[in-house]
Amino acid sequence: MNRAHREGMADNPAMSIRELTPEQARVRQLAGAVLIDVREAHERAAGMAEGARGAASGELLADPALFLPLPEQEIILLCQSGRRSADAAVALSAAGYADVASVAGGTLAWRAAGLPLVQPELDAGERDFLDRYSRHLLLPQVGEAGQRRLQRSRVLLVGAGGLGAPAAFYLAAAGVGRLRIVDDDVVERSNLHRQIIHTDAGIGTAKVESARARLLALNPHIEVEAIAQRVTSGNVDALMQDVDVVLDGSDNFPLRYLLNDACIKHARPLVYAAIERFNGQVAVFDAGRRRGQVPCYRCLFPEPPPPEFAPNCAEAGVLGVLPGLAGVMQAAEALKLLLDIGQPLAGRLLRFDALGMRFRESGVHPDPDCPVCAPGRAFPGYIDYAAFCAHRG
Ligand SMILES: [Zn+2]
Numbered sequence: 001m002n003r004a005h006r007e008g009m010a011d012n013p014a015m016s017i018r019e020l021t022p023e024q025a026r027v028r029q030l031a032g033a034v035l036i037d038v039r040e041a042h043e044r045a046a047g048m049a050e051g052a053r054g055a056a057s058g059e060l061l062a063d064p065a066l067f068l069p070l071p072e073q074e075i076i077l078l079c080q081s082g083r084r085s086a087d088a089a090v091a092l093s094a095a096g097y098a099d100v101a102s103v104a105g106g107t108l109a110w111r112a113a114g115l116p117l118v119q120p121e122l123d124a125g126e127r128d129f130l131d132r133y134s135r136h137l138l139l140p141q142v143g144e145a146g147q148r149r150l151q152r153s154r155v156l157l158v159g160a161g162g163l164g165a166p167a168a169f170y171l172a173a174a175g176v177g178r179l180r181i182v183d184d185d186v187v188e189r190s191n192l193h194r195q196i197i198h199t200d201a202g203i204g205t206a207k208v209e210s211a212r213a214r215l216l217a218l219n220p221h222i223e224v225e226a227i228a229q230r231v232t233s234g235n236v237d238a239l240m241q242d243v244d245v246v247l248d249g250s251d252n253f254p255l256r257y258l259l260n261d262a263c264i265k266h267a268r269p270l271v272y273a274a275i276e277r278f279n280g281q282v283a284v285f286d287a288g289r290r291r292g293q294v295p296c297y298r299c300l301f302p303e304p305p306p307p308e309f310a311p312n313c314a315e316a317g318v319l320g321v322l323p324g325l326a327g328v329m330q331a332a333e334a335l336k337l338l339l340d341i342g343q344p345l346a347g348r349l350l351r352f353d354a355l356g357m358r359f360r361e362s363g364v365h366p367d368p369d370c371p372v373c374a375p376g377r378a379f380p381g382y383i384d385y386a387a388f389c390a391h392r393g
Contacts, residue, residue, distance in 0.1 A: 159249030162323030
């Protein structure tokens, strides 16, 4: 095929691609043509044409010479139904490959024709990855690259209680590779109506150990760091180390302010939630990375309320499922931040009332005089609210 011919093809690509039936492709393959399966790895894992090489369309087209060093060789592309391989064949032809064909009907037609399929050789870890996250891999917004990104991510979960329990479960299930969970409490019977990560048998054990065991039972391929400490201004900097997202599952105001300030100091997004009785609120505070554009927690609530106006669960009560609702929303926001997809709940406060099942969103603006997140402001140091800390529920 000469250059003029190739250039002509770009004007009318649909006309220019040679399509083969699976039977014709098999004959050509056995005669020496290179057969390439251009589906994603997770699709190929379910079975691919015998003797085919795997190279996802995007990878193949990004650097064809890596897979096909000889531009004159006969190349046959195969995908699931024949569409992607036809598109890839057009692109390869345009890139200078002279003899490219696509299998009409793809692997589905290959299978229907009774031609041989093989399971690609994958080690157990790879097979587990492709099976476990198959429903994520189908989403273009996640895909294999996103799933690998989750695998490399680390989330700090402060609190293994009502909010931390569902959030940690979903983050572990979703394949977030490293969870660092900090909580100094032990499991009590009164926790179990909402803190579903703990079990009756775990009463009296450290919450972080109880949580770790359940999370690894769900997904043994992640790391769970269980830190049985109370978070203070003395250890918060170390806890923030190498963390991508911080999830606030705390149950008291001093800790909430400390986390907010630490997230600004270390430029990390904070996924916040708070619950009481039948009401909850969720937000993302990302002023650490986006100074002056989005607010921090202090922009919204400059100072903690006095303790007598800040009832905790032990005093006020809470519907068992309520922290589940809020914690799952936190997990969703954390995943979006890790994947950098969608619109984070930054600059917005989502409030809900479970009795009416009503959700209300209000805009929250950055405070230009905020003592910690105002643009150009030096970090003022951690403010000690120790007086509040004496009172935990
Ligand atoms: Zn602020």
